[in-house]
Amino acid sequence: MAARKIPQLICPAGSLPALKTAVDHGADAVYLGYRNDTNARNFAGLNFDHKAMIEGIRYAQARRCQVLMAINTFAQPGRFADWQRAVDGAADLGVDAVILADVGLLDDSSRRHPDLRLHLSVQGSATNYEAINFAQREFGVRRAVLPRVLTLAQVETVIRNTPVEIEVFGFGSLCVMNEGRCWLSSYATGESPNTVGACSPAKFVHWQRSPDGMATRLNGILIDRFADAEPAGYPTLCKGRFEVQGETYYALEEPTSLNVLEILPEIARIGVAAIKVEGRQRSPTYVAQVTRTLRAALDELASAEKGFSVRPAWQAELARLAEGSQVTLGAYSRPWR
């Protein structure tokens, strides 16, 4: 039986060791960014300077692993040249594609670098095929990364109605707030992924020890309080616990990670081109653990003559790494209409 077509595995690289780890553990592509606010993981000490970028691209491409460069924040007023420079740099270095969100930058890049492959970032927030086909028609976008708000059936509808390759998230911390359109970080701090390249930037985050556990504040706003052994999540407004009508709970979303292992055969069947692992902010250790687990699952799916079954060891490995130590199928599985 011919091998089944399976999605590419796209893994995060926040540092050179993480990149090499992803390549060595079976990623088909890695995604990375410069050390500045042109990408949505602009965290202190993370990402690549020019020297590391050159070495990383060389390392990956020599091992037949593609390199995708995320330049997925929105060009800020008066600084468009910084974003242009990032795209020029990517083109010069010979990356396999750039991942862009800003319509102005997409337009500019498609004109100045007609041979550079463009991917529409999740921050571009295209949730329907009309938006994706627009990006294809106007800028020649070849792939779109879908926000984590669609059901699997909706993803299938998108795929059936566009020539653009579709990439979906496969594992990692969940953002259910319609990426690229969420205002919560801006509301609390005045800064957001689109503007400065970070959601709830660290300089606004304070963890305070108190006799009843640990309190998390974002720009002074109390967003959560944890007892000593209680699992924690990232300090974002969406994952805080708030008092609503006399009850204190995760009013927006629980700290949790997306995990699609269970629906991998469906994802392959509907023609998803690539699955992306979230987590450029995480360590090489995480990258190794997730990459090797998903590689094993995808390889088994490719070769499975009969049914594909999820191995408990895979699930256990991924659940251990998850935010809040729990995983979910997120929006993919929503039986209600």
Added chain:
Amino acid sequence: MNRGFTIPSFKLPGVFATIGAHLPQWPHSLALTTALNAAAKVGLLPADSLAQLDERSFVVEVLDAGGVAAFVYRGGLFRPLLTAPQAPDLWFQANLSAFLQLLARQEDPDTLFFKRELSIVGDTELGLLVKNMLDAIEWPSLPRLSPFQR
């Protein structure tokens, strides 16, 4: 990376913390700063990140061993502090096994944080910088230690 030898999760019995806390703490600080300075000297720690640590104080507390290392980065060197500051810029707390798992790149710091096995209090941005700096270190390949291979 994990090459066959796994550091288990464990917690030292309470007696270690009791004894450890009564021992002089400066040897820990001295050992840690010596190691950090050596790493900086051979270029394992990126200069641009190091520059941002200037005049910042750190405390690393091994809870179950009762050990505390305190140091400051000043004038291009990590320097031990004889007494731990009351409010360091950054304060790491974990049990010995979590620190060992971190150093061996067996566990991801965010995973340990989510599981509440690693506590980082103080200047969060500084914490992120230090975490990312440690993650970006390319450790030289160590010779394989055959007794530890499975």
